[in-house]
Each structure stands twice: as C-alpha cells, then as structure tokens.
Amino acid sequence: MLPFKLVYSDAYYLPIGDHVFPAEKYRCVRERLLRDGIAEADDFLEPQPAADQDILLVHTPEYVQKLKTGTLSPREEMEMEVPYSRDLVDAFWLAAGGSILAARQCLNDRVCISIGGGFHHAFPDHGEGFCMIHDVAVAIRRLQRDDKIRTAMTVDCDVHHGNGTAAIFSGTRSESTLLPSVSGSRLSQKSAAEPKMRGKHAGDVFTISLHQHNNYPLWKPPSSIDVDLPDGTGDDDYLAWLDNALSSGLRQFEPDLLCYIAGADPYREDQLGGLDLTIEGLKKRDELVFRVAHARGIPVMVTYAGGYARNLEDTVTIHCNTVMAAKQVFAAAK
DSSP states (O other): OOSSEEEOOGGGOOOOOSOSSOTTHHHHHHHHHHHTTSSOGGGEEOOOOOOHHHHTTTSOHHHHHHHHHTOOOHHHHHHHTSOOOHHHHHHHHHHHHHHHHHHHHHHHHSEEEESSOOOTTOBTTBOBTTBSSOHHHHHHHHHHHTTSOSOEEEEEOSSSOOHHHHHHTOOSOOOOEEOTTSOHHHHTOOOTTSOEEEEOOOSSEEEEEEEESSSSOSSOOOOSEEEEEOTTOOHHHHHHHHHHHHHHHHHHOOOSEEEEEOOSTTBTTBTTOOOOBOHHHHHHHHHHHHHHHHHHTOOEEEEOOOOOBSSHHHHHHHHHHHHHHHHHHHHHTO
16 A cells, blocks of 8 residues: 555546547546556545635635636636536536645645646636636645644646746735845856746745746746746756755745645646656656655645646656655655
C-alpha cells in the first residue's frame, strides 16, 4: 500500500464531448496505477461533492446561481471553453469536494493526491480555460473556515499561468518587483528569451506560478511570485527556476498547507504548451516539490490540472509519475 491516500471518483470524468481536454485521463491514471502495482484499491478514497456553502467561500452568489440554473450568457460559456451542462456542474462540484478531502487528508498523512482538480483559471464570478470552479481555492477557504489551517501556499506548475488563483488570493499588493533571490546579473538581462521572476505578496495565501510566458492567458494578474518562462525552456532551467521560486517563497512565507498544481502540460509533446520538459524532467519537478515540503514539514495536497499530450499515454505516465515521486519521497522517510 501507499503511505498516503489518493482521491478519485469515476464521476471526475468531465462530460464535454470531443475536446482537447482528455476527460478520460483520470480513469486511465487510476487503471495504470492499479495495473502496475503502484497503488492498491484500498489506497483510494471516494470524494463527495462540495456543498454550495463551500463553493460560495470563493465564488459569487450570482455566478453560482447561473451555474445551478443554466443561465450563463453565451459569452460566459464561450470564456469557459467547455459546453455547459448540469452534469458538468456536478463534476466540478465533485472536483471541489475531492480537493477538500485531499487537503484534509494530507494534514494527517503529510501528502494526499487528488486524481483530478487543479482548475486554476476559474475566477470568483466566471469560468475560463476549461475551468468552471476553482477547486483548490475552495479547499483552502474551507480548511481556513474550519480552523484546520491559517495559511496556505499554491505552487502552480501547469504550463499556463494560474490567473484565477492570482486573482482570488491577490490581497493588497504593491507594484510587482523583481525578487532579491535572483542574481543581479540575470536581472539586468532584458532579453525576451530570459526567464523573469517577479512578485510581491500580502495576504494569507502565497501564490507561485511557473509558466510559459507566451501562452494562455493573455492577461496574467500578479501572483505572489510569477516565473515567466520563455518558449522552449528545458528540464535543467525549469528545475533551477522552480527551486529558486520555492526558496524565495518559503523565505517570505510560512504555509500550513502547500497546494501543488502538478500540470502535465510543460511536457515537450503537449498540444497546448511550448516548453521542452521531458517525462523524466517532470518527475524530477515533482520530486523537488515533495522534497522541499517534506524537509520543512509542510503537508502537501496535489491536483493534476492540464495535460494535452499528443499521445494520451504520455499524459497518463506523467500523472502516474507524480504518485511515484510522492511515494519515493514520503515512503523513504517513514
């Protein structure tokens, strides 16, 4: 058995028809984990849908009402980029419930992975980029409401900027500044192909986004730390900047919970990404996040976010490797 739990439901499947988002990937990940002996049936927990009161900790009553009654405007549905249905609403409520369960469980087990979730483009009053409800934000606010945690940090390694996360947890900010953890020599280089790290934090949730700069979304509201990566960034540079961002963030902030959004789409063969990470590089990324969190005693909840590889099996491998990385780091410490 795994030294932690996996949160999964067959109803995580998003009923969106023929779509670039591979809705079947969640089922495929579970089947692969069982087939390869990485996990056993008893390692999985079945989530329940979030309550409306939980969703309302993040999303506006007007938006929630539109979702419940099917009264989104054509523009609002277009921005969401997935076809509205009541079944889809139910799937997103369940994803939020899964993230709440994963966040609670990791407080006991040090890590918990939801085989779903990570819908980081959802805003309080509308959805964007395949995301209807911000499940990670709902989980954080629910645990804060229940006095389980006071502070949280999101570490978003999807190839796309976590714009919804940044907007929800923006707090009071001064103008973005370059961080002192980056050497002056690198800061002085103004080339568009040079990664940049920027940010200024205030609030009870610290947000880190490591993403391809020239990619969706066009408008990127400031996270606590944003690492804007140029097209074609590969394993070594990516891992160095992730390490830098984690080090900088954890010097500034002490989270009670780390929410890791482990997108598979920085992969070099991803249809919606333009970075150049290998499958092995992505596993090292996961290991780095887990090692840092484990060394500092910070519980980690994981969600999967995007992954659009030309070959679905590659996306499944990347997501399964996240479970294997967590097992390697946390089982070795038992």
